[in-house]
Amino acid sequence: MSENGDGEEAGRLAAMPSRLLAQAAGVAGRIVGEGLAAAGAHRYHYAVLATLEAFGVSSQAGLSRRTGLDRSDMVATLAALEGAGLVAREVDARDRRRNVVTLTGAGRARLEELDGVLAQAQAAFLVPLSAAERAELVRLLGVLVRHHGVRWA
Amino acid sequence: MSENGDGEEAGRLAAMPSRLLAQAAGVAGRIVGEGLAAAGAHRYHYAVLATLEAFGVSSQAGLSRRTGLDRSDMVATLAALEGAGLVAREVDARDRRRNVVTLTGAGRARLEELDGVLAQAQAAFLVPLSAAERAELVRLLGVLVRHHGVRWA
């Protein structure tokens, strides 16, 4: 009645794109998270530092939009980064509702350090793929993400 | 000091494989979840039904291993499926610690219905990719997932 007889092919689930994506994202996220944790950092910290370097000075709301982190979590993230001297936060003189968030020198150095950590993590994850395959994977994912209008792409 | 001047390229984050994967997996998961919810089902339900059809009769622990669902969540999932008449659950006469879980006729019919829902969801997600690109994406993800030994691939 169950006519299995294979023992290797797992059926629909094993080839389902959404499932493969979830699995791959899970592995990649674990590797990245462990790497950052070993360096005493968090995914949120890297996202904020890298976004500040890429886009320059920003308000907290702007950082939330660009990183995809919730405004609420941004508060705690910036408190941690500020406490470590990696960013400066001061009220915007032009619009006193806003905080102006700036990357400090220490923040820039920390970002470079974490860039190394991240590069290693990506490499560890992508190790079974050739350079061409890695590029193609990134391209395909980019097409999907852009098509579905992920806000903070 | 911030030398941005582009306004389009988002820096490191936008091209980072782990981030693209998380974003793509998020979109895909949302589309799949909404499709299943509209059909009155849950991701867990589909996973169990599809695994039962692919591998045949199984114990709850076996289902947990093959689907990746926690043994604990499996209890509630099977209670729901049993209550809807989609699976049968009875004590294994050969090993009375185990429950023998069987797909019923109604379960098989429900699975076919949900297969349609899932196929539509995958198509909606993959719409910007050609057939060749979809196949390549699945292949690349499969290589990654298998290399990293995801238990329930």
Added chain:
DNA sequence: CTAATTTCAGTTTAACTGATATCA
């Protein structure tokens, strides 16, 4: 007035942990 921003306090949900009872 409405709308944007920062902040805090609390909620939701999926995933997981620990403990218990049963049986091989």
Added chain:
DNA sequence: CTGATATCAGTTTAACTGAAATTA
């Protein structure tokens, strides 16, 4: 005895929601 199984109760964590205070 150890080890596997099913079950339940409770925990953890990320992501999110609501509301207050401030300012445009």
